[in-house]
Amino acid sequence: MKRVGIIGGGQLAWMMADAARKLEVKLVVQTPNENDPAVSIAQETVFAPVDDGSATKILAKKCDVITFENEFVNLDALSVLAEQGVCFRPRLKALTPLLDKYHQRCYLSNLGLPVPQFFALDEVENLKSKIESLGFPVVLKSRRHGYDGQGTFIIQDFATLEEKLSWDLIKNSNKSLFLLEEFVPxxxxxxxxxxxxxxxxxxxxxxxxxxxxxxxxxxxxxxxxxxxxxxxxxxxxxxxxxxxxxxxxxxxxxxxxxxxxxxxxxxxxxxxxxxxxxxxxxxxxxxxxxxxxxxxxxxxxxxxxxxxxxxxxxxxxxxxxxxxxxxxxxxxxxxxxxxxxxxxxxxxxxxxxxxxxxxxxxxxxxxxxxxxxxxxxxxxxxx
The missing domain is CATH 3.30.470.20 (ATP-grasp fold, B domain)
Structure with a gap:
């Protein structure tokens, strides 16, 4: 019987249950909370945050292969395990250009795939001039950990942008956390x-x-x-x-x-x-x-x-x-x-x-x- 480890224990892992039974696959889940959905369908559970590399090392000992329910992982810690022979699918190199939304945009663009116009805030000297080339509204995005609209803001004018950036930059102290892109009608x-x-x-x-x-x-x-x-x-x-x-x-x-x-x-x-x-x-x-x-x-x-x-x-x-x-x-x-x-x-x-x-x-x-x-x-x- 194949043993598949899943990093993440939400509904996406939970919905693998019927398929696992059909394919005679054993599911082992790494997730932080006892009441997370996939705990009820897992044969074993490692209770730890999804970015806890030491917990993933424990997970790896129980599995033939490890996959992901979400992408909020610690690639540096997982890379150490990969070098030790732990099998991740998709491979970590497939995740590397995607987890940061700016890097993802660059990767897609370099492949010649059509994407909205975009730029990273920390790479622009004259922000006002750059935004004028896009025109309002613009989309401000957190580069990491955004989903279901979290970390994405439709900005209608300079005043709103300055207000939003002032608050988030005070809170996060890092302009490299954001990218701006054209609003696509x-x-x-x-x-x-x-x-x-x-x-x-x-x-x-x-x-x-x-x-x-x-x-x-x-x-x-x-x-x-x-x-x-x-x-x-x-x-x-x-x-x-x-x-x-x-x-x-x-x-x-x-x-x-x-x-x-x-x-x-x-x-x-x-x-x-x-x-x-x-x-x-x-x-x-x-x-x-x-x-x-x-x-x-x-x-x-x-x-x-x-x-x-x-x-x-x-x-x-x-x-x-x-x-x-x-x-x-x-x-x-x-x-x-x-x-x-x-x-x-x-x-x-x-x-x-x-x-x-x-x-x-x-x-x-x-x-x-x-x-x-x-x-x-x-x-x-x-x-």
Missing amino acids: FERELAIIAARSLEGEIVTYPVVETQQEQQVCRRVIAPAEITPNQVAEIEAIAHTLLNSLQVVGIFGIELFVRADGKVLVNEIAPRTHNSGHFSLDACETSQFEQHLRAVCGFPLGNPSLQSAGAVMVNLLGYENSDSDYQSQRQQITKIPQAHVHWYGKTESRPGRKLGHVTVLLDNQNRQQAIAIAQTIESIWYPG
Whole structure:
């Protein structure tokens, strides 16, 4: 039986449970808290923060290979273990250019992939002139540890930028923590999940549309209503990126489509991704099974949709509570072809991902998908 260590014990690790049973894979998780979702499905748990290299050394002794549920890791500490023969998939060199968002932008740009205009704050002498070349609004981003909109700010004018930078620079004392990039007036946001095997085979899932509110993903529609040329371009981006990094495992790639049809890469997630949750119910091989197949060296599975389409809706916290929202969940399960996934978190807070719902569709109809999403949200959110 293959033993896979997972650094991180949130819902992304928790959702690997069914695939692990199917593939006869043992999961060992490194996570800080006893009530983290993946603790309930792990055969063993190492209780420690994900950036604790000494704990990962203990994890390594229990596993054949180690993978990642999130990217908030200590690469320096992990590199020491890699030199001692610990097997990480994806390899650490595939993570190195991605964990800092500025380095990620540089890497993508150097590959010739389309990205928004960007620059690092600490590399610019005349900031005002540089920003004028972009024009307001601009996007200010923390270079590390941002997710679900955290660390990302839409800046409308110089006064707001100076206020934000003054506060954060006082707090962090380091201008190198930020980058600025052009605000993309996108028509839609898209994403693609792609997997690469140990032998270099790549499979891609259908390109999906993601709909955000307050920079947090609320809905995913599969497949996206885009042109065949756009699909081909996005699949080519995924192939270029995964082959360049020599990835083994699943990556999520977020993209913008402008009104003129131009595709730009937004961000890369070197792991399973929220935009691929629909695959649990809608695809022959879920992204979680695919990831385990890749990191274990098994043949990759079929990623294609088994229904005409699907819509996934995140169930986000809207209050501070310890409720399990049983009543709302039961109402949602009555929607035809609805599949509710509840992550078992013991505390709700605004914006926290508590679960998700996937509804399978009998046809590819974006408006129908949006209507179903709105029905779910009318049940879930008060008022």
